Amino acid sequence: MAKKAAPAAAPPKGPPPKGKSAKAPKDKRSKAQIKADDNAAETRKMLDYWIKLKSFVILAFGQQPLSEDGEQQFLALTSALTKQHRTLQQFMPRDIDTSGQAMVEMLKSSVSLEHLRSLPEPDKKKLYEGWHRIYIPWRAPPAPCVSSPRGTSIRSRRRWRWT
Numbered sequence: 001m002a003k004k005a006a007p008a009a010a011p012p013k014g015p016p017p018k019g020k021s022a023k024a025p026k027d028k029r030s031k032a033q034i035k036a037d038d039n040a041a042e043t044r045k046m047l048d049y050w051i052k053l054k055s056f057v058i059l060a061f062g063q064q065p066l067s068e069d070g071e072q073q074f075l076a077l078t079s080a081l082t083k084q085h086r087t088l089q090q091f092m093p094r095d096i097d098t099s100g101q102a103m104v105e106m107l108k109s110s111v112s113l114e115h116l117r118s119l120p121e122p123d124k125k126k127l128y129e130g131w132h133r134i135y136i137p138w139r140a141p142p143a144p145c146v147s148s149p150r151g152t153s154i155r156s157r158r159r160w161r162w163t
Helices: 032-059 066-089 100-109 114-119 121-139
Strands: 145-147 153-156
Touching: 032 066, 032 121, 066 100, 066 114, 066 145, 114 153
Parallel strands: none
Antiparallel strands: 145 153
16 A cells, blocks of 8 residues: 655745844945955956957967857857946046957957958957957056055056066
8 A cells, every 4th residue: 555645844934933034144244345346256257258259369360160159159258348348447447447448449340250360460460469468457466556645546557577
């Protein structure tokens, strides 16, 4: 004889008992710290997109055949980069150089992978060097803050050198 399965217990109704909250623990960071962490995450996302762009540029400069799927991914990436750049511009201080204009120009000139492949060698070299000129400041450590005579914070434009 087969045993009958026991009926499933119904979930308790009403609020949870005192002392056993169903809520997640409260974040102990300040609002400014939460915002700074969110901004850092957006910046990392931008850097990840920029690195992916390099892999597409290398693919376009190579000899492998280009696929329609690759073209679509490239266009989606350039669109995401443009949107991410706009997002970063909203919270980045104006005195921080984000290479924004150079980035926008590079994305405008990168119409498709097939277009990049058809570029003459000097233009390919210029595009690749431009990618690095934008990438290097994004990877560099932030410049130290210096107090100005008026008491406002100024970022140094000095380049970091590893000695």
